[in-house]
Structures are given as structure tokens and as C-alpha cells.
Amino acid sequence: MAICGVAGAQTPDAAKIATMGNGRGAAPCSACHGDHGGGQDAAGYPRLAGLDKAYLLKQLNDFASGARSNPVMQPNAKTLSVAEREAMAAYYSAMPVPAAAQHRDAKPVPDDDPGARLALQGRWSDKLPACVQCHGPHGVGVGANFPPLTGQPANYLIAQLNGWKQGLRSNDPLQLMQHVSSALSESDIRHVAAWFAAQPIDAKGATP
Structure with missing residues (x-):
């Protein structure tokens, strides 16, 4: 559920975006990065869970701006608003590292x-x-x-x-x-x- 901020704006529901997308073109993050953010070995999708918030936000912003190129992440990041990118970075940085990714x-x-x-x-x-x-x-x-x-x-x-x-x-x-x-x-x-x-x-x- 989105939360209203002091100015009446809603804080994006990061968990919903992770599992369902944002409804404006961004695919569910879990489709590639796993339900718990651990990534996928064979496909080479990275772990997001437990990464530094500022690092995650920089990568999303770089994908959105074109500073970092990737055929999957660029179109997804571009459809995320600034607030949604910030919410997703916070969401995954706070997520515990799944046992499967620990070794x-x-x-x-x-x-x-x-x-x-x-x-x-x-x-x-x-x-x-x-x-x-x-x-x-x-x-x-x-x-x-x-x-x-x-x-x-x-x-x-x-x-x-x-x-x-x-x-x-x-x-x-x-x-x-x-x-x-x-x-x-x-x-x-x-x-x-x-x-x-x-x-x-x-x-x-x-x-x-």
C-alpha cells in the first residue's frame, strides 16, 4: 500500500513493483532477480538484496539516463519515476541476503x-x-x-x-x-x- 507523504504525494509501493511491476511498463523485478532479490545464476542476473542503497540508486539512475547500457534494464528503469527508483533502492538494500546467495x-x-x-x-x-x-x-x-x-x-x-x-x-x-x-x-x-x-x-x- 502506498503511503502519503507530508506534501500529499504517495510513496511508491516497492514490494508491489518488485512482484507486479509499476503498471506503466516496468516489469516485476522478481522476474529476473528472484522473489528474494538473490539473482539467478544461469541467466547471470545479479543479486540485489543487501546491496548499498546509494549504489543501487546510482545504477537505476544510470540505466534511466543511458549512462549504463543494458537491453533489459534500460527500458525498465526509464519507466520508473525518480521516487520509484529511490523506493526500489531502499527496498532491496534493506532485504536480507537469501540463503541461496550466501554461498x-x-x-x-x-x-x-x-x-x-x-x-x-x-x-x-x-x-x-x-x-x-x-x-x-x-x-x-x-x-x-x-x-x-x-x-x-x-x-x-x-x-x-x-x-x-x-x-x-x-x-x-x-x-x-x-x-x-x-x-x-x-x-x-x-x-x-x-x-x-x-x-x-x-x-x-x-x-x-
Whole structure:
């Protein structure tokens, strides 16, 4: 149920939009991101539950403005009003991370894996910093600019890294990800995505 604000305007019903759309063209978020915001592994749809509110809002605004390109999200975000985008960001940021997303991969990747080395140590010969230097311990995320990598489907992480590498995505701060992705091979991308997808969200005491 929508709630009236002090100026008589109604606060959008985020739960209704998530399950039914907004009635003006935006599809239900749950159709791609799951009933509990955990994402879909095979299709590469990202987890939204528990992500930083400001990060989620920036991505929705970027989709709406065209600053971030995606054939599914752009038309959906454009049909959401400013208030609806704000409501959806708040809704998903407050949602607990589903159990299924807390450890997506039943076969943990060992710490001597190439993906682990990139994630935890980087490759300084290529001026490539460790992913955790920006994205936090085990990739749990840091604020609005460095989202969680842990608990995201590997296919989603692969698609985003390739997007930056190919110039299809460019809404990162200071073009940091464009620089990082340019130094990654296809094998690097597969390995590091698999490693983050295999990490439990509460790895070594870390929480989102």
C-alpha cells in the first residue's frame, strides 16, 4: 500500500513493483532477480538484496539516463519515476541476503587458484591491484562505489568485466574498472568470477 507523504504525494509501493511491476511498463523485478532479490545464476542476473542503497540508486539512475547500457534494464528503469527508483533502492538494500546467495557455489575454489591470486593479490606486473583493495575483504563491498562481488553469480561478474573491457560499460568511478578489465585475459575473468561466486558472504567474519 502506498503511503502519503507530508506534501500529499504517495510513496511508491516497492514490494508491489518488485512482484507486479509499476503498471506503466516496468516489469516485476522478481522476474529476473528472484522473489528474494538473490539473482539467478544461469541467466547471470545479479543479486540485489543487501546491496548499498546509494549504489543501487546510482545504477537505476544510470540505466534511466543511458549512462549504463543494458537491453533489459534500460527500458525498465526509464519507466520508473525518480521516487520509484529511490523506493526500489531502499527496498532491496534493506532485504536480507537469501540463503541461496550466501554461498552460491557448492565447490569452493582453493586459495591457490589463479582467481584467488587476482582477487587477493592482484598482478602488479600488469599494474593490476587486488580486487579486495577496493571491494573489501573477500569482496563484500564498500559503500556506494564498490559493490559486493561475493554472492553474485559468476555469469554476471563475467558479463560486467567483459562489458568494461569492451567499452560497453563505463559508469565506474574514475574509470577504475575500465583500467582493471583491460589487463585481464578471458581466462583471468573466468577464474576471478568463479572465485568470488564461490565465497560465502560471511567469509572470515566479513559481512556485507
